[in-house]
Amino acid sequence: MAAQGWLRTMQVSMNYIWRTANIRGPSCIKAKVLCIQECRRTFITSIVRQAVPTTQILMPALSPTMEEGTIVKWVKKEGEAIAPGDMLCEIETDKATIAMDSDEEGILAKIIVPEGTKNVKVNQLIALMVEEGEDITQVEVPLDTDVVTNPAETTDHSSHSHTDPKESVLMSPAVRILLETYRLNPRLIPATGPKGRLLKGDVLRYVAQEGKPFTKPGEAEVTTKTAMPTTMPPLVTPLQPDKSETTEAKPVAPKPQSASRGTEYTDLPNSNMRRTIAKRLSESKANIPHTYASTNCVMDSLIQFRKGLSVKVSMNDFIIKAAAISLKQVPEMNVVWNGKEAELSGQVDISVAVATEAGLITPIVKTADSLAVAEISSTLKDLASRAREGKLKPQEFQGGSFTISNLGMYGITEFSAVINPPQACILAIGGTRLLFNADEKIQSIMTATLSCDRRMVDDELAARWLEAFKSNIEKPSRLLL
Amino acid sequence: MLRAGLRSLTSTSPLNKPDLNTARTYEQLKAGVSIKMRMGCILKIIVASPSKKGLLVRARGLASEVNEAEFELSDCPIHKLDSGPAKKAVLTRDDGLHFYRQMQVIRRMENAASTMYKSKVIRGFCHLYSGQEACAIGMQAAIHKDDSIITAYRCHAWTYIRGIPVADILSELAAPCMLMYEVNDVKYDLSEKLKGEGRKNGCSKGKGGSMHMYGHEYYGGNGIVGAQVPLGGGIALAHKYRDNGQICVTLYGDGAANQGQVFETYNMAKLWDLPVIFVCENNGYGMGTSVERAAATTEYHTRGDYIPGIKVDGMDILTVREATRFAADFTRSGKGPILMELTTYRYYGHSMSDPGTSYRSRDEVQSIRKTRDPIMSLREKLLDSGLADTDDIKRIEKEAKEEVDAAVKVAQAGPEPALDDLFLDVYADDNMEGHKIRGCDNWIRQATN
């Protein structure tokens, strides 16, 4: 019994060594490996005090990722002769059910792990073979086989967390680049991956929690707070036409996953809409030569003007109107790509980006140049609410000659948007903010950034259009036409 | 008479089992196997033949008195040749036992590799030669030690035949537990990337793995299917240029045989009459496609068109040896390239990730193992002719087993390559001492040798 206990300890420590071997530095490994050999030898000699010499059949790794498997069926019976290449048993791996063949010739003397056994660890003893002519009744099952069958998972891998500076950190190249770029010390970051692997999520979480950047002594302090995004902005950021609607139409953020383990991922299935967005926008960004131009618009007159109105219209409605009449004034801008060349659109149809649960959609305010601001307002309200219910008709969001995306209500200063093909332009509107002008007078400034398809719209044309837009939005009287 | 004599010889062994009876012998005798017996003092012959197989020979008593036997060989169809290889061959006892030992070692070495793979001691690529042993051994037996060999990734057996010990091969296969390096105080784990490379005591210092092993005039395993064929052509060109009388044996599989670069090499080899034997080891399958499904003609020995060819039973070591002797004489004499197709079979799947039974039936594999196995057929030849008795066979098998078992231990205990070894042996020049080379990013600059 004492011997058995000792054997058990050896098994446990052997296990432990194998595992730590993966995370320790190379110098100590040599010693560890030798130690493993010692353990193994001891182990084998201690069980091989059997009457008959046996060949141990261990649970095979039948796929590179297999850690354990199920013995579905023993094809050979105890006492049956085995030729090399004969199927011994069927094993269900993490991927498939695969036959385990014998490399050796002999007699299957003893089945140790019966069929139907689940979670049999790789390298666990599953059967014994003897040479032909041996008496299988004389075969002794190695003592303490269950120790082999249940490799003790006593080692708590998280206990290898990175307080010991000599200890190394497992990580992927992506994480490594992140650390190098932002000079973070991996050992200060709690790792949650398997075997203490440092995950990208761990680093991001650490940064989000204001983790300190890592600087070597003597090296200049590098501030990473601004360089390091604390959270990732959504790829397609939704736009709200009206502040009043913001509350009810928050973009759906991915549901936070069980926050305990950073190792777990949740795949969010693509909706059809998401798939279309992904496809069209990557086509756009990859194939259209985007060029960008920004202008600052002084919004004081418009703000003043809007305050005096009896009807309730949003700033966005004015922006749509201003863009529409600017397109009327500079019609070369109101173009779409027909596959070969630019095609003038007869009508000024403005697509307006609206956030819905499923993603961003762009309902169209048709002939916006000839609508009054109040009409634009009511049209858009109707379109936006039906968009959120998923009740838009295709012709209400397909087509359009120009797009406006407005993130002003989120306090965004300025941004650039991806062109919505086949259109030539998209106007990205930032929030209005107070700035001093040259005379030290406070002004409300809104930055409008135009993304243009450079194949159709030269920078000079874009500048001319922005100039028109600026003067229109700065003179509200023009918007009443 | 003869049969009775043989029977008495073999049955003197206490280990003789009924399945080693002589019924087969009789059939083979009838089929024309003639055995030359040399009765007399064998000890004299032993003293007179100083050979590296001395141990084996010396251990032999007077159990068997047959010293050489002549065998009829399998038929070899020829292409664009007036005559083919010899139809009969003499096998000496020394050679027979030596071949048997080599076969046993290779078979067991590959079995050990398979077992180690299933225990995850070996990882990554691993292609086994089991079933094809007669090809490598038979060919090597008929060429000179300075003749060149170049083959594909299925190269463990060739490495052994070219003189690399089993322990060095298995060590090369046994993947390191881990490998790490440190930059800016941060350690990086390379063990995943390097899986498939071996231990420091491996024959490629643990940096080659299963497909990249080399030796004297042995240009190694090559991982890119077919790429070794033009390289082999180049080696032959070097021999011709140096006029050194050496030849190059360039091996490829039936799958590789369909590649364009093979035909480009045929063309230049013939154009310049290079001293090269092209050898197509036709084991019936590429990675999983049978020859019938992949090749417009499966007569691989004819596919050099203007290059003469022989089709050889690759499961019979003597036929392989004699055919190779013929081919080597042919090309060494300046007649230009010659093509040999060796029809053979692989028992394992293409590599360790292929169970090997999805594109062929288990029955097919097992029936070849039972009827055409090259080891079994050599054993029968040895026993039936009296060149060896069951004691000899048992002893050789035991020795082979011990050799491989010991090698497995060495391989598992071997140290991993040191981190800095990564940067060594990058240049063929040996005066690059201290020259700095870059790692996978700009921070790593290490001295090489």
Ligand SMILES: Cc1ncc(C[n+]2csc(CCOP(=O)(O)OP(=O)(O)O)c2C)c(N)n1
């Ligand atoms: C250029 C190239 N293409 C494909 C592969 C993948 N591959 C590896 S082995 C193999 C099959 C080759 O079969 P064969 O030439 O008959 O050799 P065998 O494996 O039967 O010895 C293939 C397609 C490769 N290694 N290199």
Ligand SMILES: [Mg+2]
């Ligand atoms: Mg093949």
